[in-house]
Amino acid sequence: METLWAPWRMAYITGPREGGCILCEKAAGTDDPVNLVLARGRWAYVLMNLYPYNNGHLLVAPYRHCDRLADLSPDELLDLMRWLQRSETFLREELRPDGFNIGLNLGKVAGAGMEDHLHLHVVPRWSGDTNFMPVIGETKVMPEHLAATYAKLAPRFAASSREGGR
16 A cells, blocks of 8 residues: 555655664653653653554553553553543544544554554544545545644643643
């Protein structure tokens, strides 16, 4: 499938694979807008997917590097779920999707691109976002730039972080 407007995706597809964990690197970073980090809780954080399946595609991840839900402490699991809940709420209010795909890909065979650091995917969906372009034309259209989506969502997450985040 070709990409009509997603220059960040081609960099991922053709770029070199670096060592280390990108989720740990983003969590340790200090420039949240550059790293597309929207919110930081005590045990988990929210960032935009640099290579989104759809506009507003978010990742919710624990700070701690682990690959199994069973390895999360009750506090980590609760914080992860709270940020997932807020993510759905803020995406619903700001981008007005018709639905969501929310899930985990645990392990390479399950589709995990970053199999060593578990993370939830929150993918907004709109009626018609799967139309003739990806089905027949084998082209995914991304109608909004990541920076524009970040600008819409960042204020909502910032307000929530001040109220109950880290």
